[in-house]
Amino acid sequence: MTIGTHSNTKTNAILGVVVVVLALIIGFIWIPADIDTGIFEKARRRLEIGDAFAPTLATTLLGLGGALLIAEGLTSKSNLKVDARSLVFALGLLSVFAIFIALLLWTGPILVALFGAEGAEYRLLRDTAPWKYLGFITGGTFIVAALISFMEQRFTIKALVIGTVASLAMIILYDLPFDDLLLPPNGDF
Amino acid sequence: MSVLDYVWLGILAVFQGPELFSFFGMSVSITIAMVLAGFLLGIIVGSTPGLAGPMALAISLPILISIFGYSQEALLPVMGFLIGVMKGATVGGAVPAILFNTPGTPDAYMTTLDGYPMAQKGEAGKALRIAHFSSASGDTFSDIVLIVCAPFLAILVESYLDLPEKTALLILSMAFIAAVVGGSPAKGLISASLGLLIAYIGTGEDFTPRLTMGYQGVASGFPIAAVILGVLILGEVFKSIEDLWQENKKDQSLTKPVQHKASRLSFETIKGLFPYIARSAFIGTAIGALPGIGSTLAATLGYASGKFRHQKVQDQNATSFGNGAPEAIAATEAANSSVSGANLIPVLSLGIPGNASAVFLILAADSIGSFNPGPSVFRFTVDSVNPELVVAFGLFTMMMLANLMNWTIGGVFMRSMGIMALVPKQKLLPVILLLTLTAIYVQETKMAAVWFTIGFGFLGYFMRRLAISPLPLVIAFILGGRLEETARGAFSATGSDPWFLFSSYTSIAMLVAAVGVVFILSIKGKPSA
Numbered sequence: 250m251t252i253g254t255h256s257n258t259k260t261n262a263i264l265g266v267v268v269v270v271l272a273l274i275i276g277f278i279w280i281p282a283d284i285d286t287g288i289f290e291k292a293r294r295r296l297e298i299g300d301a302f303a304p305t306l307a308t309t310l311l312g313l314g315g316a317l318l319i320a321e322g323l324t325s326k327s328n329l330k331v332d333a334r335s336l337v338f339a340l341g342l343l344s345v346f347a348i349f350i351a352l353l354l355w356t357g358p359i360l361v362a363l364f365g366a367e368g369a370e371y372r373l374l375r376d377t378a379p380w381k382y383l384g385f386i387t388g389g390t391f392i393v394a395a396l397i398s399f400m401e402q403r404f405t406i407k408a409l410v411i412g413t414v415a416s417l418a419m420i421i422l423y424d425l426p427f428d429d430l431l432l433p434p435n436g437d438f
Numbered sequence: 439m440s441v442l443d444y445v446w447l448g449i450l451a452v453f454q455g456p457e458l459f460s461f462f463g464m465s466v467s468i469t470i471a472m473v474l475a476g477f478l479l480g481i482i483v484g485s486t487p488g489l490a491g492p493m494a495l496a497i498s499l500p501i502l503i504s505i506f507g508y509s510q511e512a513l514l515p516v517m518g519f520l521i522g523v524m525k526g527a528t529v530g531g532a533v534p535a536i537l538f539n540t541p542g543t544p545d546a547y548m549t550t551l552d553g554y555p556m557a558q559k560g561e562a563g564k565a566l567r568i569a570h571f572s573s574a575s576g577d578t579f580s581d582i583v584l585i586v587c588a589p590f591l592a593i594l595v596e597s598y599l600d601l602p603e604k605t606a607l608l609i610l611s612m613a614f615i616a617a618v619v620g621g622s623p624a625k626g627l628i629s630a631s632l633g634l635l636i637a638y639i640g641t642g643e644d645f646t647p648r649l650t651m652g653y654q655g656v657a658s659g660f661p662i663a664a665v666i667l668g669v670l671i672l673g674e675v676f677k678s679i680e681d682l683w684q685e686n687k688k689d690q691s692l693t694k695p696v697q698h699k700a701s702r703l704s705f706e707t708i709k710g711l712f713p714y715i716a717r718s719a720f721i722g723t724a725i726g727a728l729p730g731i732g733s734t735l736a737a738t739l740g741y742a743s744g745k746f747r748h749q750k751v752q753d754q755n756a757t758s759f760g761n762g763a764p765e766a767i768a769a770t771e772a773a774n775s776s777v778s779g780a781n782l783i784p785v786l787s788l789g790i791p792g793n794a795s796a797v798f799l800i801l802a803a804d805s806i807g808s809f810n811p812g813p814s815v816f817r818f819t820v821d822s823v824n825p826e827l828v829v830a831f832g833l834f835t836m837m838m839l840a841n842l843m844n845w846t847i848g849g850v851f852m853r854s855m856g857i858m859a860l861v862p863k864q865k866l867l868p869v870i871l872l873l874t875l876t877a878i879y880v881q882e883t884k885m886a887a888v889w890f891t892i893g894f895g896f897l898g899y900f901m902r903r904l905a906i907s908p909l910p911l912v913i914a915f916i917l918g919g920r921l922e923e924t925a926r927g928a929f930s931a932t933g934s935d936p937w938f939l940f941s942s943y944t945s946i947a948m949l950v951a952a953v954g955v956v957f958i959l960s961i962k963g964k965p966s967a
Contacts, residue, residue, distance in 0.1 A: 261622075264904060265624070268628055275635070279649065280649070283648060283650065284642070284644075284648040284649065285644050285645075285646045285648075286642075295930075295934060296934040297926070297929065297934070298922075298925060298926045298929050299644075300643060300644045300648045301648075302922075302925070303634070303638050303918070303921070303922040303925070304634075304635060304638045304648065304649060306634075307631045307634035307635045307638060307918075308631070308635065310627055310630070310631035310634070311627075311628060311631035311632065311635065313627060314624050314625070314626075314627030314628035314631055315624075315628065317623065317627065317956075317960055318622070318624035318625065318628065320624075321622055321624050334680075334684065335680065335903055338680045338683065339676075339896065339899070339900075342676060342679070343896075346892055350885070350888070350889075354885070385876075389872050389876075392868065392871065392872055393868040393869060393871075393872055394868075395868075396679060396871065397864055397865055397868055399679070399683060400679060400682040400683050400864045400867075401864055402683070408865075411865055411868075411869070412868070415868075415869045415872060415873075416872070419872065419873060419876050422501065423501070423504070423876060423880050426505075427504050427505075430504055430880050431879075431880070431883055432876065432879070432880070433875070433876060433879040433880075433885065433888065434885055436879070436883030436884055437884060
């Protein structure tokens with residue numbers, strides 16, 4: 250599946266149509282539904298600019314940009330570079346981020362539940378070494394190693410080592426010198 | 439307080455800032471050390487293909503704020519570091535371009551055309567010296583123009599423009615940026631309007647925050663750092679990761695060229711290069727003063743202008759452009775380096791960021807507070823001290839200090855940075871990604887900010903893939919709040935006149951220019967920024 254290639258002259262026009270539709274949805278559904286005041290409103294007997302004014306203006310410009318793009322697309326060649334591989338890449342990257350966040354959030358609490366003192370909670374240990382580093386080291390090592398392996402299309406121990414060293418370096422950079430800073434995900438507990 | 443008093447206070451603010459250490463009884467301020475540290479880091483970053491000045495600025499900012507806090511005293515050391523990075527990165531880009539035919543920064547591409555052939559002829563050292571000399575000359579010239587022009591422009595704006603004209607000026611600036619920076623004026627307009635829409639989510643004057651879909655996490659808007667770092671940095675990292683994945687390149691094995699000719703620049707050589715440097719410095723400064731047009735276009739125009747002159751005046755035996763002509767390196771490097779200082783003219787005089795680096799200076803000022811770049815900074819008060827004006831002259835002092843560092847130690851440090859081109863991008867990009875996400879979390883202390891950054895990263899990635907520049911989005915996002923606030927003020931000040939934007943000839947002219955620039959460039963095609 251190819252959304253756009255250099256040879257396709259209509260792809261910018263298609264993108265323009267998508268943008269115009271998006272502008273119509275924002276302008277006629279989202280803005281009226283999610284802003285309490287109008288474009289103008291009466292306050293203390295004076296007419297004032299309402300909260301809907303600026304978003305409506307931005308949406309109008311968005312629609313105008315879309316319309317111009319349709320006109321451009323009908324007359325010039327496209328330089329769009331989104332194809333099926335880009336979408337596969339984006340989904341793959343999103344999966345890597347999902348695992349990264351899961352490791353970040355849950356490594357600490359799970360290890361505290363398994364190996365911590367009886368009744369210990371991660372929330373109370375979020376600023377105590379080594380517990381506070383567990384999620385960051387596993388998550389950080391994972392994301393760096395996974396992306397290096399992804400780009401090189403092979404897994405190496407070197408990638409794992411770079412991930413671990415990078416995570417440790419960031420702990421040294423952000424956590425050790427500053428008492429008031431919290432590494433991810435400790436501020437959320 | 440006279441103008442000279444303000445200049446002197448600015449200099450003192452830099453040199454008599456908090457003491458870092460004492461050297462033979464002389465106090466060395468932490469601000470000077472930060473300018474130096476930023477400058478050296480900038481050269482390292484510029485010399486590393488795949489890293490760029492804005493990335494270093496993005497990663498450094500939260501660390502700097504953690505160290506220095508949010509007090510007014512933090513402003514000059516933090517801004518000094520960022521200015522140092524900006525200037526260092528400009529110089530560093532030429533190193534891998536000359537030694538390995540790989541531009542460290544996009545604007546150094548033209549340097550590869552003649553720098554690499556010179557290196558292959560055994561003249562790498564000479565090429566690096568020419569690049570440094572030209573770059574430092576262009577940068578210094580550009581800073582002088584900034585120091586002279588910014589206050590005048592600001593005073594002019596503050597004296598002659600009222601709220602309706604200021605609103606029209608903001609619209610004109612955004613239209614100009616959208617028209618010249620985006621993949622096309624239409625795409626620039628889409629990018630800028632998306633930036634405005636994002637800026638208006640969760641803000642407003644009503645009790646109920648607008649456009650939040652009931653999600654309280656954005657009730658006070660998206661964190662500014664999450665939007666900027668996501669769209670500008672993560673978007674670029676994602677795109678580079680995909681490019682490398684598709685290329686499936688293993689680590690590069692680059693060999694440093696052998697130097698076997700004298701590298702010192704004689705007075706005669708410098709004299710021969712001077713017309714090229716001067717011409718390019720003017721071109722780069724003029725381009726830099728316009729918001730949105732980048733150093734890549736300046737380098738291209740500088741190169742083209744140099745080539746034209748070279749063909750006219752040089753004899754037949756001289757090395758032609760593209761085959762290792764020293765004049766070509768001088769023309770390119772002077773042009774791309776002279777953009778950086780002039781790019782701060784719209785930032786300091788109008789509060790409008792013209793490029794990615796300027797965006798981070800505004801972000802720093804916004805995060806720390808007590809300094810709002812814009813025309814109000816240059817209020818030369820007589821009875822009392824305007825602290826923002828002192829900061830502005832402090833910034834000018836730090837820029838000149840960075841230039842002094844560039845002229846003295848910059849060349850030596852730059853020439854030793856060839857090794858940075860050997861750092862493989864495949865290993866560097868994931869580390870930058872983790873560093874950016876950590877920096878965001880440390881600043882915002884909530885996972886939602888990390889999610890937002892990743893989300894905006896994907897937005898930036900798809901925009902790049904659709905050939906839509908993300909810079910108008912970021913600039914419009916930064917200016918969106920001010921545009922609405924100014925429009926509200928102008929509406930009230932004109933007695934709720936719905937035609938307030940057409941209340942004076944100046945604002946009408948600006949609006950006509952805004953519409954004109956978008957439509958003319960739509961029809962004729964835009965210059966590549």
